[in-house]
Amino acid sequence: MIEIINREIELFLSSLNDIDEEMLKTILQKSKISITDDLSKGHLTTNVCMVTGSILKKNSNELTSRLKDQLEGIKLFKKIKVAGPGFINITLFRKDFIATIDKINFDKGDYGESIFNKGKKIQIEFVSANPTGPLHVGHGRGAAYGDAVGRILKATGSSVEREYYINDAGRQIDILTASVILKLISKNINNYFPTNAYKGDYIEEICKKFKKEISINFDNESIKKINYKDPEKEIDQVIAILKDSNIKTWGIIKEFSLNEMILSIKNDLRKFNISYDIWFKETSLGSLDEKSSQISNSINMLIKNGSAYKKDGAIWLNTEISNDDKHRVLIRDNGKATYFASDVAYHKNKVDRGFDKLINIWGADHHGYIKRIEASIESLGFSKDKLIVKLVQFANLFKNGKKVKMSTRSGDFYKLKDLIDEIGSDAARFFYLSKQADQHLDFDIDLAKSNSKENMFYYIQYAHARIVSLEENFIKKYPDFEKNLKPIQESTYDKFDKIIHELSKYPSIVDKAAKSLQPHLIIFYLKDLSHLFHSFYNDNHVLSESDENVQSIIQCMSAVKQVISNGFNLLGISPLKKM
RNA sequence: GCCUUCUUAGUUAAAUGGAUAUAAUGAAUCCCUCCUAAGGAUUAGUUGCAGGUUCGAUUCCUGCAGAGGGCACCA
Structure with a gap:
């Protein structure tokens, strides 16, 4: 339908006098056909007359009435109305409006996909944290964001x-290597450990995995004598002594430590579905x-x-x-x-x-x-x-109402792995993505775990799960309908029209999220959709409707389920079948 | 000081330059003999300040006030 209107608009514009190429380009760029925010305005709307009017310095009243006549002429729409400061609002015939449901149930997982980036080769580099420690919750946001943008x-x-991008060169890796070596030889150097070395327990884990058959000989005496006030110089001195006294073993341990770190990062990300x-x-x-x-x-x-x-x-x-x-x-x-x-x-x-x-x-x-x-x-x-x-932007993590502090060097940080173990990958991704990436995020673990209304994640999941169960009950009650549901276009039932209208917006939401690289738009959309669903579900007892209506409603509900599932899929989240 | 992101109901947040600025939460009231009450309905409450561009500005521009982040021959 939108394609048809677009064609009509182009015809309309080219029929105008005193319009040149340049103007035409600007008008097409600035004007748009969109889905109305509210059914009272019809189904589709365009601002093309206001844009054209302002560029041609013409009264938009004249333009709107001409375009209205033209659109009415092709007899493909139920109603054309001029509204507000010069919008043209279009009401579709019911069968065209309701066809969205058939389209969703036919396209399934493909609904919402578009081709406006077709053929483009895009590379996305994200996380790229230094392999000197495990990923922490601060990295989680970039990980969730980058992956979602990729999917969109x-x-x-x-x-x-x-x-x-792995920063496997440079001083930080030397510090990692030195930290591991000092732990390995700690007995011979009176447990000496400089303040600026990495202290987390992952260092000890690397040591445990390191095969002990290689003899580890370094200049222990020189290390014991180290005495610097500046911690930066101190660690540099340690590195120099270790390298000078046994560059071969240094190299082996360096490679081993690095590989262990990379492996741990890969595992954490896999756990996060990336x-x-x-x-x-x-x-x-x-x-x-x-x-x-x-x-x-x-x-x-x-x-x-x-x-x-x-x-x-x-x-x-x-x-x-x-x-x-x-x-x-x-x-x-x-x-x-x-x-x-x-x-x-x-x-x-x-x-x-x-x-x-x-x-x-x-x-x-x-x-x-x-x-x-x-x-x-x-x-x-x-x-x-x-x-x-x-x-x-950074995410502040809150637990038990308190801000969680983090510092990589001191080993005092909240690991991404632990967060995933605690609330699950899906909930974690959801909360990381629930706000624009370039804004500060307060991540409340207690809220993410809670079952309350204010937890948007469960609110949306609940809608999905309710529909799954509704479908099951439907099939139990009407085993025969499973194979030959009546096409939805024949439906005259209209209580779910708000939902259909909302469903028809989904492709434009995906496009918008892709153009602006903002996955959170999908979350907000799914929340609105879920709200419409819950409201409908409360007001209408689906399975006690007439046999004819119940077929249409079930198809509409399935479409809602499909769109929630598609939206979640773009965020790397799996929808729940049961709560 | 310079660069940068931002400032929207009591609070936390939405809104490709569009029509009556949207939700949640908190407050008040109501709804389970019924497909999952982890739900729904109703009421009250918002664009920091001053200009500008525009038919139209939360959105773009300028200034002011306030908040975060960044300003290494570190990585």
């Missing part, structure tokens, strides 16, 4: 590749020592085209192109690459892989990083519009 984009026709297509290691970008490694190549390119330069012994990138407030160091005066240099190479690698869009999901603390990455992309000769950075 896929539903709009694009191919989506999920990627986790799987990745690619696990990209920072070390695969190579090092500066290799002449044609990816990292050397990208820096050389930047130097060659004049974007990067040498100053005070370091190599800097001029980031003015993106209005960054200062130039950024790529290679330090000690010859080592910065983390930023790896990132430049990594983003070049991503662009080279030919994606149409790169979506990075970062914690809000990375905010200051956006401009320099954009500058590097532009400086390498690509458009920064390819890159979309979505910031996810």
